[in-house]
Amino acid sequence: MPDATPELPVPRPETSGEPAAPPTVQPAADQASGAEPSAAQSLAGSPAAGGVTRAPGTPALELRGLWRRFGDKVAVAGIDLVVPAGSFYGLVGPNGAGKTTTLSMATGLLVPDAGTVLVQGHDLWADPVAGKALIGVLPDGVKLFDRLTGEQLITYAGLLRGLDRETVAERARDLLAAMDLVADARTLVVDYSAGMTKKIALACALVHAPRLLVLDEPFEAVDPVSAANIRDILAQYVASGGTVIVSSHVMDLVQRMCDHVAVVAGGHVLAAGTVDEVRAGASLEDRFVELVGGRTTGEGLAWLRTS
Ligand SMILES: Nc1ncnc2c1ncn2[C@@H]1O[C@H](COP(=O)(O)OP(=O)(O)OP(=O)(O)O)[C@@H](O)[C@H]1O
Numbered sequence: 426m427p428d429a430t431p432e433l434p435v436p437r438p439e440t441s442g443e444p445a446a447p448p449t450v451q452p453a454a455d456q457a458s459g460a461e462p463s464a465a466q467s468l469a470g471s472p473a474a475g476g477v478t479r480a481p482g483t484p485a486l487e488l489r490g491l492w493r494r495f496g497d498k499v500a501v502a503g504i505d506l507v508v509p510a511g512s513f514y515g516l517v518g519p520n521g522a523g524k525t526t527t528l529s530m531a532t533g534l535l536v537p538d539a540g541t542v543l544v545q546g547h548d549l550w551a552d553p554v555a556g557k558a559l560i561g562v563l564p565d566g567v568k569l570f571d572r573l574t575g576e577q578l579i580t581y582a583g584l585l586r587g588l589d590r591e592t593v594a595e596r597a598r599d600l601l602a603a604m605d606l607v608a609d610a611r612t613l614v615v616d617y618s619a620g621m622t623k624k625i626a627l628a629c630a631l632v633h634a635p636r637l638l639v640l641d642e643p644f645e646a647v648d649p650v651s652a653a654n655i656r657d658i659l660a661q662y663v664a665s666g667g668t669v670i671v672s673s674h675v676m677d678l679v680q681r682m683c684d685h686v687a688v689v690a691g692g693h694v695l696a697a698g699t700v701d702e703v704r705a706g707a708s709l710e711d712r713f714v715e716l717v718g719g720r721t722t723g724e725g726l727a728w729l730r731t732s
Contacts, residue, residue, distance in 0.1 A: 483546040485510040485637045485668035486531060491540035493526050493692075500526040502692035503540075508637075508670055508685070510545070513663045515679035515700070516672040517709075518689035519717050524672045525565045525641055527689065531670075532562045532639050544637060558586075561635035563643055567626045571615035575606050575625045578614055579632055586633035593632070600628035603658055605651055619646035627655065631662075638662065640671045644678065656682055676710035690717045 486508040493501040501523045508514045518524050529535035531542050533553050542549040542556075549556035569578060576597055583593035601610050604624040609617065614625055623646055630638060638659070644652045659669050659682070673679050679686055680700055686709065687697035695716045696703045704712045714720060 483510065484508055484543070485512070485545060486639075486670060487541075487543040487546075488527070488531060489541040489543070491527060491530055491542070492538045493523075493530060493535065494538055499692055501530070501537075504689070504692065504694055506687055506694060506697060508668060510668055511663065511666060512668055512685045513659070513683045514668070514670040515683035515686040516670060516689060517674070517676065517679055517686060517713060518672075519719060522689045523692040524689055526692075528639055528641050528670070528672060529564065532560055532564070533557050534562070534564060558633075559636040561630035561633065561638045563623075563627050563630045563638075563640040565641040567622070569614055569622065569626060569629075571617075571622075572613060574611045574613055575617070575621075575628075576601060576610040578625055579628050582629035583632040588633060596632050597628075600631060603654065604628050605654065620648055620651060623647050624651060624655070631658075636667060638667060638669045640669065642672055642674070644673065644675065676708070676713055680704065680709040688713060688716050 484507045486506070488504055488506040491501050491504045492499075504523070504527055506527075516524050516528070526535065530537045530540075531549075533542075533549055533556065537550070544556040544559050547556050547559075570581065571578075573581060579597040579600055580593050583596060584590070588596070601607050604627065606621060606624060606628070609621065614622060617625060623643065627640070627643055630640070643655065647655065659671075663669055671679075671683070683700055685698065686700050686703050688695045688703065696712075700709065703709070707715070
């Protein structure tokens with residue numbers, strides 16, 4: 426791994442001139458106000474802001490009354506969620522809770538049955554082009570054009586987002602270094618391991634310097650060193666004004682990494698707020714188990730015992 430994290434594309438400063446983080450998100454706001462503007466922040470011609478300005482205090486993402494059924498199965502049952510701008514937001518819940526379905530609707534990948542998705546105050550489903558320009562997405566079970574090399578895939582993603590070739594080449598270089606994929610830049614993505622695939626998909630999500638990053642299980646299958654580097658990249662991204670929403674099953678990671686968290690089960694939000702509010706003095710893991718329940722003793726598997 427390189428010692429120094431390369432300079433990455435980061436969100437452009439607010440066109441309104443307001444700080445990106447509200448005072449309720451203390452750690453991110455503190456970092457944001459102290460951050461030196463990077464060269465990437467002043468890149469001209471990036472479509473990242475999509476010509477969209479936001480009023481001060483507007484959440485990065487707001488979900489209002491989202492519903493989604495699959496046949497008889499209600500996957501998401503009226504979810505409301507406010508993700509403050511500049512926050513590092515964790516979404517946790519048991520298997521089948523509705524996290525992926527929620528994030529898919531929040532990012533324009535799955536049409537809700539009912540409800541509204543506001544990205545920086547703009548109705549995503551009413552105006553998908555403006556809304557999607559603000560978002561970078563790492564979907565669950567990501568399907569990539571895997572007959573491209575890693576370098577080609579990032580380049581393709583950048584060009585699709587309207588970046589010029591020179592900018593794309595520069596950012597592809599930085600992202601490949603940050604993801605420890607330089608040696609495999611010219612390897613076909615189909616030949617990447619699961620963790621490498623996750624990292625190249627994350628690089629594609631970052632290339633246009635989105636304002637909001639939505640990451641479904643970004644650390645799954647990623648080795649500890651790469652995971653630590655990705656955490657640094659995300660922390661740097663939040664410090665420079667970006668917002669991250671990340672789903673994960675690793676409570677310890679969410680407790681350390683995120684400043685906000687929502688616990689989802691059965692398509693409902695059980696608790697949401699700052700990590701300290703939600704865990705209420707306990708560990709996030711204990712609080713999660715308390716909220717969600719479902720611990721079993723394993724007594725039903727007597728046949729598994731060898732003695
Ligand atoms: N395309 C689909 N067709 C039918 N049912 C679906 C579909 N997608 C999701 N579901 C169902 O909706 C519910 C929520 O699934 P979802 O993938 O959103 O959960 P999740 O919280 O992301 O779970 P996990 O933590 O296991 O990834 C589950 O009961 C799942 O079986």
